Amino acid sequence: MPLWPVYTGTEEPHDGISLLPDPPPWRAFDGGPALATPADDADTAAASPDRRHRAETYRATPQAVQLVNAALYLRRPLLVTGPPGTGKSSLAYAVARELRLGPVLRWNITSRSTLHDGLYQYDPLSRLYAARRAAARPAPGGHDHADGIEDHLRLGPLGTALLPYARPRALLIDEIDKSDLDLPNDLLNVLEEGQYEIPELLRTRDAENPRAEVLIDGTHERVPVERGRVRCRAFPFVVLTSNGEREFPPAFLRRCVTLRLRQPDDAHLAAIVRAHFDGEPEPYAQTLISRFLSRVNGGDLATDQLLNAIYLARSSDLSAESLDELAGQLMPYLGEAHDPDGF
Structure with a gap:
């Protein structure tokens, strides 16, 4: 049976996320093959003591509990606005801890942030240097052992969150109101479709070699990407925070569940x-x-x-x-x- 609320705002972690009902037909995704969500103990090792403490001590309001569950059920991003220090970013860590969503993927936004930064980073210079080294030291038998393009590419926090995990990952996009004016609109298509392409891999993959093993955000783990395309399976729990310093386009707001935090009583x-x-x-x-x-x-x-x-x-x-x-x-x-x- 479906469970409401899945996120309760209590202190004890649980597996309620497995009881989410099927998504609305217009928010169903079918990416694959399914990947296992990193275990909680990986988060314990990776997260700073400050983040762990905030996750354990966060106290959600009834309104926050309701709207977090709405975002989870609808598979929609949660836009959290409010004054500084009201716990906007801590909410993402608290939900991830309670629902055992693994380490929180965090993307800190600046005025220079672009959609590409969140999806993946590619270093063509390091690939060029690797090719030159391989050419200077030919492998035995004349085979070229230069690194493939995937060895110089790493998925960003947004790109990692949209991998086909069997359970949703938690993604914090912090201080979206600091971004360039175009970033919220650029996010629309990716968050609506739950997928993206990596052109560098599209150009190098062929029918005989369609798979690339790429690094993901925050770890040295590699995951398979087929034909340069990534599509989610379980839509991630996405929290976008804003201090209310700017207005967002109506099309962006329409695709988010909005939670307005106020100073606690x-x-x-x-x-x-x-x-x-x-x-x-x-x-x-x-x-x-x-x-x-x-x-x-x-x-x-x-x-x-x-x-x-x-x-x-x-x-x-x-x-x-x-x-x-x-x-x-x-x-x-x-x-x-x-x-x-x-x-």
Whole structure:
């Protein structure tokens, strides 16, 4: 039987992803041959302690749980918007951990990022040097052992996520609003079709040699690519984050499930503090939470600013007056401030 919600926002990992119903007919993909999703222990070895901690301590709102499940059921990207520090990128790690989707593939967007960067990188110069070395040192018997083109090509995070994995991979496209104006439109076709081509391989593969073994993002593992074409099997769980600094084309928004995160309220902040510090907030921590909430309407504040202040309050022997002064310095507004009274 199908399961709703597949993602629950709880702490315990589980295999609920296997209970997803079949995709809508217009979002069904048939790439192959099927690849096994990397195991969770691979993520433990590869991920930084910060990312693992964020995945374990993330506390999703009911709205976030509902819309994550909508994106999973519909096989659509999830566009997560909101002020800095509201947990937009952490959500991808929390979902991947709970649903055992393996290591999160991360693509950090800059103003110079292009669709090609996310799909794959090809180094023609290294191939040229390899060919020259092979020509200078002919192999015994006169055979040319120059490296093939696949030895100078690596799939990017988006290109890896669209491989025909039997279970969906998790892909974080972070800060999409920093991109060039054309990138959201360029993503449309790839995310809609769930496939792409690698022209360099298309030109070199033939009927007798259709397969290339290429490196994937973040590891030294190689996967087969047939005839230079990649098509997904299980559409990846794609999270695109935005700080709300720009508007996106209607065609792009229409193909995404949109989640708008807001600053957490008192109860949500207390739950976040409990998760990070493994216990109920102490009296001074509760005071900091109250002061943080009273200042939120005056400008942008990030939850990790509050966590930093609480950690120092718990770990130091400073006086209350000194702690107040330090907390104010650790929690400045991230943008234009509208609160003349300060901390």
